[in-house]
Amino acid sequence: MKVIRPNVPPHEEPRGVVGGHEVSRATTGSENLFMGIFRLPAGAASRPHYHANCESACYMLRGQMRIRWGERLENVVELEVGDMLWVPPHETHVLENPSATEDAEYVVARDSPTEDAVEVPWAPR
Template structure:
């Protein structure tokens, strides 16, 4: 039995936080125990739902397009990401990804120190910047 596992992209699926996912290395797909890596796409003009990742750190590499990332309790911080940018997101940091283009998708790779997707939606932040917790 081979210990190396190749995961080929087989179309896209919508993931819980509102972006499109492609291939991933995870516990479910490769038997991973300590790592998750996936390729995601944010369609032109689209935005993810406010969310955080409960028990893991995330490292993101922008492949194509431009993304605006907002984070913080009221999504009060903002940064623009371009291809080849790397970004670190600590556990439990609420954030939103928005594609700045009306015509081109944005694509990125994410790696986490967890073998599965652990996204938690944050309903109080749905209003975007300035939204308050109940």
């Protein structure tokens, strides 16, 4: 067992969101699980990406997010505090924070011990 405390400095993830503390292969040696807390600053958006070899689940802690997904990012869903979202593998998506003043904060769980994000440069924004 290992306790992961929230005193880790924030760090930018390759896809453009801010990571915090996490359970992962890097922090615990986990073989099949990733769980982390992320923040999307007010007015910010992630870069288009997908997760290659894992399913993801998101739980909104604070603020709101707009998720665009699909081949041309043509689908949209809005998340509020308490909402959960399931994302299948290889689903291209973008996270957007529509608030000009409040950061969005959320928990992500995956059936992979690593971040597993692949940026999609050809997807529209």
